[in-house]
Amino acid sequence: MKNIVILISGSGSNMAAIVRAAEQGRWAERLNARVAAVLSNRTDAQGLDFAKDHGIPTTVLDHKAFASREDFDAALMAEIDQHAPALVVLAGFMRILTPGFVAHYAGRLLNIHPSLLPAFPGLNTHQRAIDAGCKFAGATVHQVTSELDHGAILAQAVVPVLAGDTADTLAARVLTQEHLIYPQAVAGYLAQSPMRSNRG
Numbered sequence: 592m593k594n595i596v597i598l599i600s601g602s603g604s605n606m607a608a609i610v611r612a613a614e615q616g617r618w619a620e621r622l623n624a625r626v627a628a629v630l631s632n633r634t635d636a637q638g639l640d641f642a643k644d645h646g647i648p649t650t651v652l653d654h655k656a657f658a659s660r661e662d663f664d665a666a667l668m669a670e671i672d673q674h675a676p677a678l679v680v681l682a683g684f685m686r687i688l689t690p691g692f693v694a695h696y697a698g699r700l701l702n703i704h705p706s707l708l709p710a711f712p713g714l715n716t717h718q719r720a721i722d723a724g725c726k727f728a729g730a731t732v733h734q735v736t737s738e739l740d741h742g743a744i745l746a747q748a749v750v751p752v753l754a755g756d757t758a759d760t761l762a763a764r765v766l767t768q769e770h771l772i773y774p775q776a777v778a779g780y781l782a783q784s785p786m787r788s789n790r791g
């Protein structure tokens with residue numbers, strides 16, 4: 592079985608979209624894949640309840656309890672590796688990852704970013720797109736490299752910027768598209784990824 596481990600920090604709506612797609616699309620039968628665990632760096636991440644309700648084990652590792660970014664990432668890797676993941680999915684995981692973490696999961700680490708990369712890496716993407724006068728905004732699913740919001744692009748969704756849009760209205764419109772492209776990109780990745788040995 593190909594295990595997927597999803598990392599969240601907040602509402603976890605992209606994680607929920609992937610879990611629903613796995614259930615409704617029968618990924619266990621069709622792709623020999625399952626969401627094996629959901630991890631969060633915040634105890635108050637709302638997405639944890641959704642995961643528990645769907646029978647998915649959850650773990651919280653509070654980054655504030657660690658002396659350094661390296662210590663936190665080492666503990667996070669140990670937790671993730673218990674699931675021998677074929678794929679680690681960042682879904683609103685709002686942490687900058689150390690090069691060691693990124694190298695450890697090279698080729699099996701995906702992220703979704705709320706802009707049309709390479710435009711607007713980093714934070715406040717929607718306000719920056721509005722301020723720049725962009726006619727289109729969107730979201731990007733990409734492989735993670737040690738450079739922030741870089742890496743091979745697997746999927747993008749394009750959304751018009753409408754007159755009167757605020758960062759919030761644009762973010763909401765983009766998020767509905769994220770919920771479509773992220774599960775599709777994950778399923779596409781799993782369909783072509785090699786099997787890794789694990790306990791499940």
Ligand code: GAR
Nearest residue numbers: 601602603604605682683703704705
């Ligand atoms: C999503 O819009 C995602 O693209 C963004 O955070 C939101 C998380 O929502 N990610 C980043 O900004 C990463 N740099 P969710 O928790 O409801 O999935």
